[in-house]
Structures are given as C-alpha cells and as structure tokens.
Amino acid sequence: MFIIGIILITIGVIFSTLGALGLVRMPDLYNRLQTSTKATTLGAFSTIIGVGFLNPAWLIKTIVIATFILLTAPISSHNLARASHKWGIPLSDKTSVDKYDSKTGKEE
Amino acid sequence: MTILIWIWSIILSISIILVLYRCIKGPSLPDRVIALDMFTTITTGLLVLIAHFLNNYILLDVSLVYSLLAFISVIAIARYLESSKRG
Amino acid sequence: MNSSNYFSRWFFGFIVLSLLWLAFTFPFSLAELYTGLVVGAFISLFTAKYFEEFGISSFAPSKILGLLIYIPIILWEIIKANIEVAIIVLSPSLPIEPAIITAKTKLKSDIGKMFLANSITLTPGTLTVDIIKDTYFIHCIKIDKTDERYATESIIGKFEKHLRRFVK
Structure with missing residues (x-):
C-alpha cells in the first residue's frame, strides 16, 4: 500500500508539472486547454488517490474528491473552449482546418 | 517520508509559479481563466498532500469545497464570456 | 406524465443523492444519515421532472455492470493519451498539427452524448x-487526416462500443 501510494503521488506530481509546462509552451488557447487542464486533472487525481493509499483510513474520502475532480474538469474545459470560440479567440497558425465556425452560423 | 513530502510540495509549487506566469502574461481573458482553473486543480492536490502531512482530516473537506467552488466559478465565467462581445 | 413514472424518477434521484451524501460525509453519524436522507428525498421531489431518462430501470444489473466495465477502460485511455501529450510537451520542436474536425455519433439519448463528450x-x-x-466538433492537437469517417472511427469508435452497453 505504502509503495503504491508513493508511486502514485510521484506520477501525479510529474504530470502536474508537465501540464504547467504545456500551459507555458503552447501557442494558442485551445492547445493550452488540451495539454494543461487535462494533464493536471490526471496529476491531481493520481496525487489524491496516492494520499488515500498512504493513509488507508482516508481512502474513501480521497476517492470521492478525485472522482469529483475527474467529473468536473471536462465540463469546465469544454465550456471554456466553446465560450472562447464564440468570443472570437483566434486559432494558431499551425491549425489546418476549422470546421466549427461555418456550421454554427447555419444551425442557429 | 517527510523529505519526500517536502520534495513533492516544492515541485508542485514550481508548477504553480509556471501557471501564475501564464496568468499574468496571458494575452487574452480566457487564457487567464484557464490558468486559474489549473491553479485550483493543482492547489487541491497540494491541499490533500498537506492534509496528510499535518494528519488533519478537516483539510480533506476544505479541498472538496475548494474544488467545487472553483468549478462553479469557471462555469460562471464561461457563461459570462459566451454572452458578451469581445472588446 | 403518469404518477408511477414520476415516482420511479424520484426514487432514482433519492438513491443517487443519498449515496452521494454518504460518500461526502464518510465517517457519518446517525443524525447526519437521517438529515441526508430527508434532504435527498426533498430535493429529488423537485428535480424529478428534469431527469427524464432515468428511473428504477437505470439500476438494472446489466447497466451497472456496463458502467463498472467502462471505468477502467476510460482510465486506461486517459493514461495512454496523457503519455502521448507529455511526449509532445517535452519535445523541443513542439510537433503539433491542431485542427477542429467533425465526427458523427450513433448514440441517441442526451445522457449517452454527455458521457461520450466527457470521455x-x-x-x-x-x-x-x-x-x-x-x-461532434472536436479540437485535436495532432491529427493526420481531417475527413469525417476517419475521425468517427478513430476518436468516437473506441468509446462508443463500450458506451452502448449501458446507454442508448
């Protein structure tokens, strides 16, 4: 249990840092959402579950917190992506196609 | 054990500094909101780690409420952005 | 809206809210348990008319089993994809080819679409x-082909076949 907890927390910390690095390095908003928010989600998930393994009396509570983060993170990043696309944040120059813009005008 | 928790906390703090850099520099408002969202997620992990370090069960409830409030605030900002024009 | 239907939705909301409450206040005392049950029953009276796709039939063992099988699959996919993205972030040249592409789903119900979108x-x-x-309008960080059939197979296909076990 103890070893599993330490491994899980180490993985979580590494992914959190990679997510932060992605946030700084990526060229536009959508790619930042991709790399950062979700890498951090796995990072926090793994860290919290790892603490649960280190301290087995807390396991259920930590699973609840981790599941909560796992369920809410995609909703907020999806909402932010749609809002900023409608708000008019441009995509980076590397983007090959954007099929979303034309369709929204037609459907609404 | 204590030294490991110190190392983890310091690495997480460094990543929080990276996030704050984007929060200050970020060219547009949604960039800053993303940085804020990420900041709260990392802080939740750090809070749980500190709860283990201090052996304090109450901090787990704090981190749960903290992540809930962060989620609601990000949704509210996204809704506000969607209904307003850029300018 | 007939009454039995409404009751079954109310019961679903009551059970889900009560389980959630028990999980949140894990080392619970008896007073907390009663408070949670009463408040859960009260709240689900009001929310029952919005959750039209749920009911007692949502607790069928096959559906719960499908959900339980789905959890490790999605966790494995998350870990695999995270490693791929970590390699992209760490490589100095930043090899990204982002695009917003379209993909079609065969799922009918709103809850199924919600599960797929979140996955x-x-x-x-x-x-x-x-x-x-x-x-679905999907932003991809790295994609080779941008046509719709390829995207439908490669992105949606791997989740859809598992999701169809427990949602329409």
Whole structure:
C-alpha cells in the first residue's frame, strides 16, 4: 500500500508539472486547454488517490474528491473552449482546418 | 517520508509559479481563466498532500469545497464570456 | 406524465443523492444519515421532472455492470493519451498539427452524448468544442487526416462500443 501510494503521488506530481509546462509552451488557447487542464486533472487525481493509499483510513474520502475532480474538469474545459470560440479567440497558425465556425452560423 | 513530502510540495509549487506566469502574461481573458482553473486543480492536490502531512482530516473537506467552488466559478465565467462581445 | 413514472424518477434521484451524501460525509453519524436522507428525498421531489431518462430501470444489473466495465477502460485511455501529450510537451520542436474536425455519433439519448463528450474531453489530445444534434466538433492537437469517417472511427469508435452497453 505504502509503495503504491508513493508511486502514485510521484506520477501525479510529474504530470502536474508537465501540464504547467504545456500551459507555458503552447501557442494558442485551445492547445493550452488540451495539454494543461487535462494533464493536471490526471496529476491531481493520481496525487489524491496516492494520499488515500498512504493513509488507508482516508481512502474513501480521497476517492470521492478525485472522482469529483475527474467529473468536473471536462465540463469546465469544454465550456471554456466553446465560450472562447464564440468570443472570437483566434486559432494558431499551425491549425489546418476549422470546421466549427461555418456550421454554427447555419444551425442557429 | 517527510523529505519526500517536502520534495513533492516544492515541485508542485514550481508548477504553480509556471501557471501564475501564464496568468499574468496571458494575452487574452480566457487564457487567464484557464490558468486559474489549473491553479485550483493543482492547489487541491497540494491541499490533500498537506492534509496528510499535518494528519488533519478537516483539510480533506476544505479541498472538496475548494474544488467545487472553483468549478462553479469557471462555469460562471464561461457563461459570462459566451454572452458578451469581445472588446 | 403518469404518477408511477414520476415516482420511479424520484426514487432514482433519492438513491443517487443519498449515496452521494454518504460518500461526502464518510465517517457519518446517525443524525447526519437521517438529515441526508430527508434532504435527498426533498430535493429529488423537485428535480424529478428534469431527469427524464432515468428511473428504477437505470439500476438494472446489466447497466451497472456496463458502467463498472467502462471505468477502467476510460482510465486506461486517459493514461495512454496523457503519455502521448507529455511526449509532445517535452519535445523541443513542439510537433503539433491542431485542427477542429467533425465526427458523427450513433448514440441517441442526451445522457449517452454527455458521457461520450466527457470521455473525449478527458483524454488529452481531443477536446469537444460543441455538439449539434449528432455532430461532434472536436479540437485535436495532432491529427493526420481531417475527413469525417476517419475521425468517427478513430476518436468516437473506441468509446462508443463500450458506451452502448449501458446507454442508448
């Protein structure tokens, strides 16, 4: 249990840092959402579950917190992506196609 | 054990500094909101780690409420952005 | 809206809220348990009319089993995709080819579409920007082909076949 907890927390910390690095390095908003928010989600998930393994009396509570983060993170990043696309944040120059813009005008 | 928790906390703090850099520099408002969202997620992990370090069960409830409030605030900002024009 | 239907929705809401409450206040005392049950029953009276796709039939063992099988699959996909994205972030040249592409789903119910959209968003590298009817607009960080059939097979296909076990 103890070893599993330490491994899980180490993985979580590494992914959190990679997510932060992605946030700084990526060229536009959508790619930042991709790399950062979700890498951090796995990072926090793994860290919290790892603490649960280190301290087995807390396991259920930590699973609840981790599941909560796992369920809410995609909703907020999806909402932010749609809002900023409608708000008019441009995509980076590397983007090959954007099929979303034309369709929204037609459907609404 | 204590030294490991110190190392983890310091690495997480460094990543929080990276996030704050984007929060200050970020060219547009949604960039800053993303940085804020990420900041709260990392802080939740750090809070749980500190709860283990201090052996304090109450901090787990704090981190749960903290992540809930962060989620609601990000949704509210996204809704506000969607209904307003850029300018 | 007939009454039995309404009761079954109320019962679903009551059970889900009570389980959630028990999980949140884990080392619970008896007083907390009663408070949670009463408040859960009260709240689900009001929310029952909005959750039209749920009912007692949602607790069928086959559906719960499908959900339980789905959890490790999605966790494995998240870990795989996270490693791919970590390699992209760490490589100095930043090899990204982002695009917003479309993909079609065969799922009919709103809850199924919600599960699929969240699964797509949770795996890094793909992000659901919007859903209009059965068309998903997905932002990909690195994609070779941008045509719709390829995207439908490669992104949606791997989740859809498992999701169809417990949602329509």
